[in-house]
Amino acid sequence: MRSSAARGGMPAQPAGGSNSSSALLYATSVTDSIVSSVISSARSSGRTVLTEIESKRILHSLGLPVAVPEAALTADDAVRAASRMGFPVALKVLSPDVTHKSQVGGVELNLDNEGAVRDAFERIRRNLAARGGGARFEGVAVGQMAKQGVELLAGTYRDDRFGAMVMVGLGGVFVEVMKDTELALAPIGGREAASMLARLRGAQIIRGVRGQPGVDIDAVVSILETISGIAATHPEIAEMDLNPVAAYEDGLAILDARIVLAAPASEPPAPDPHRAARLKNLERAFNPRVVAVIGDKRMSGYMWIRAMAHLKGKLYSVQIDPNEIPGIEAMGVENRKSLAEITEPIDYAVSAVPRQIAPRILKDCVAKQVAAVGFFTSGFSETSEELGIRLEAELREIAINSEIALVGPNCMGLYSPGAGLCNFPEEKAGEAGDVCFISQSGTHTINFCLQAPTHGIKVNKAASIGNALVLEAADYIDLMAADPATRVIGMYIEGVRDGRRFFDSVRHAAERHPVVVWKGGVTEAGARATFSHTGSLATAEATWRTVVRQSGAVEVASLDAMLDAVELFARAKRIGGRGMGLVAMTGGQSVVITDTFATAGLEIPALSESSYDELKTFFNIIGGSYRNPLDVGGTIGAGHDQGNLDRILEILERDPVIDAIVLEVGTGLRAARWATHEDEIAGLLDKLADFAGRSTKPFAVVMHPAHLEAIVARGKELARARGLVVFESFERAAATFRAAADYWGNRARLGS
Template sequence: MDQEHRLSRIFYPRSVAVVGAKRENNYSWLRRALRFPGPIYNVNIDKTEWAGAEALGIKSYASLVDIPEPVDFVSVTVPANVTPFVMQDCIDKGVIGVQMFTSGFSETGSELGIELEEKIRKMAVDSGILLVGPNCLGIYNPDTGFGDGREEWEAGHIGFISQSGIAANSFMAEAEDNGVPISKVVSMGNGIVLDSSDYLDYFEQDEQTRVVGMFLEGIRDGRAFYASLKKTAARKPVLVWKVGETEDSARATASHSGSTVGSQQVYEGLLTQCGAVKVDSAKEIIDTATILLNVPAMSGLNLGLYSISGGRATQMANYFSKQGFKIPLLSEISQVPMKEQYESPMINYNNPIESTSFNRLEEFAANVLDGLDQAEEIDAIVHEWSPQIGPTESEDAVLREARLATMLSFAQRATKPYVVIIAERYPEAPADVLSDISKRLLDAGVPVIDGVERGAKALRNAYQYLSFRADVGTE
């Protein structure tokens, strides 16, 4: 972490206060700070709310200025008409940063909401307070425990910037479930002081963040966004999911976060110029990040596909070729090493490779993977696997473990990028089994994606960024 960055102290504050926590929401904003290692203060003018905070071990005060110690960062959850008074207390107290959950500002379209937003914006700008929001869930940082009260919270390498609170919460959970947890998340809401470009600047220098994802409804300052995006994408992947692409969607974004939507053509051109990658869902960000966190480079578009059956092989070829990849026929020279081990009229080594009859033979699977790794025509290997559906201690479990061992062994000696696709099928293996498989492969540096279509999109996105980095010569 670069301590000199101006946003460092809102991601790593030394003390925090929560203004407006209430019994009716089970003191949720205080609970979100319970794992924070530094001092935590509850601020509420209503002293009947103090007992609940003190039951959590948090001391209460009627005002921020009553707290004798310094306060770095403040979470505000009070009615909109009260926020200017809280902001003044923050100014008087010398607070560094504020995150404001409160809504009811410009996103309402009302004259009063717009006036209140401009008032708190001006107060923050004139005083130098770093304001996150309003109309947001604010900052989540596993390093400090701030933002989520759970005891176990693993830090990962994906930073996420979101104009939607629910999108931020959902993304954190889904990324963690897929084995690629977040480094930090910002739910930025209306972004009237700190905008998406400010958070991009921070993530650009944050060493823990290796991939940046964004959910945007609009861009307030196009020049600042362009400069920050270009600088960040030169160092690490930036995956941008932007809504508001249609007239109806644009209207909805204006009423949610007050964002205005510009030309879609201009936006897509901006991403291309900066080297950022356009995506269309949280899943696509997670899938693409999974590959980018495990595949440092790709030399070309030629894929070697290994599938579980003939029908699945044709589907793989269809999906990947639609995304711009090539599925080249393997030359006789490339097929020789594989044929020397297993040759049968029932085996097609042309690419894609499949053989239902030999699928249970681990020697055959290892032979195919090694053959693709040695083939000069191939730049990367995509292996579709359908784990047997039986529970632990069943015969299926024995077969599952054998194939997984083969794949993990190959991953250690592979010289080309190796991506595993979990086949879409019904019924599928139990969720705990699939989770264990994904974890073990990811721990070995093998990206795992659910479904061929998702895998094809994610690999295309990853290749797009890796090619950009190679072209600009960025280390």
């Protein structure tokens, strides 16, 4: 790593005092002045793409290592410029109509004398006339040739949802064929820039390989920090393309640059003046004293009224159809023909009316000062129909001009088991838990909440948010992260409107709790389905994954993976590293579990010498092995020689190279005995639960369903009842521990 002065990047900020502050402010002012002047000149001439010379002027004003070429309108001008700067030189076409100079024969390199410069000038002029499709010729840029180095590309662009992004990659074939690039939301600091470089598949080339020296990492980091900062503070710059950048052992040089201007920005939307009150109303809705169900019908089995069967507060129905009222009252629920007839303040309303009536219902809710309303009603912008789009816009206009918390539409609404507030009849109510879940899919919300108890997961709050018309995912994240009962937040997201606010909310939440994100619509086909489902615009896969990683959250790709991750985060200890202590029952399984966890990016280290010294005093090595992984079937009697099992687990607990422990339980004939000898598995699980409670390391068991699915299902139930974390396969356990290691590793790097 080298100093800023050595790498030719931004000058180091002088230490201390008002003089240094004044100097920095002056430098910033000069840079902004040059940027504004160059951009203004281009706009006045009707251009959105800056010339190479203009682009390099801006980069030079930032203190970046770039030589600004000279413009030459004639061959004589080119010769004079080349003579002044010294041979060899390069000529590049200047044309406001050309983006890729090489495609029109507009680049000539290694010109080492005056004659070569003249000839090259004329070739470029002829090539443009022949291949440029009428492109204007405004001369050439003359620049000195740089020495050869490792080719990199760096740049910025603006994402429609997340704003300024910065990119880095290896140049040449690596970017053209291997697409070896990394992204980050701008601006970034040195730590994030260095992390981007380390994640490149060709990172070893940057570090040095086969006797070739590595490049000046600090110089590359400096460029990424600088251009990300200018992109974040100058929204008028749509794209900066620095390609190639020649990186050397000491310093680097930007060889080519192109800056594209954004269209004049429209006025940003005004901030929601009622947001604070709206969030307070949403909080009221999760703990309601009074709930009103609007428009529930016999045809739907009175689904919403039945879902509220265990509501701790007061439940009303609002229904005007005389054919529906007797069925509602037969369930013991008071019916009113309008919201105005309910005298108490209403904390939450559920509306299941046709879409044409939805705006009128929302107006009634606002007039009644209902705190929050969830619209099960669908058929809005997700249909792409003119009527649906118009009705949704009407809903938004009504809601945004009030303090009401509008949930949805096109959603299942809120679930708060501690308050008895459910959005599906089969959901459990009663005890509030420590896990929160947000989803743009009602089905995923219901499935998560229904399956959570079978995974030992206790839900605190869940929200099906549908089209997220007024309240976005970020609002729910903020509310749930601030809840002192929350331990883990999971979410299924298809798209966001305000990407930066979403990112900031996830990052803030992930500083306090594990956040697990499942993104729908990451493929092209999935993106089309997403639009038809919620009216969201899908985010490009690479951008989305960058957002999740940089926010500090972890990503999963299915409901099963979500349940696994939430279970581990909520029920197990914090993992301190990637070293796994693996315990299998047979030799074949010990090989498979090792391969599985190693493939997932985890480590299976050799144990400490003291651990081996202790293990060899009692381990039965006939058909077994006490290396890591441990093949322990013979030593522990398939789990029923509790003394030896305790000793093995305690050795792994003490060993400093082990960060987490996974134990295979119940394979083959031994699991078959559970059906008639449940006391055997119960006794084993009692001991394992005791160990898990005492251990300082995360501990989990794997129980394969195999051909004994019903029997093993009972074993899992008994294990989770004792607070144990259970996986049904090595693959799922490995993927989940990898996610946990990623999350806690990131927290450790950030110092939280």
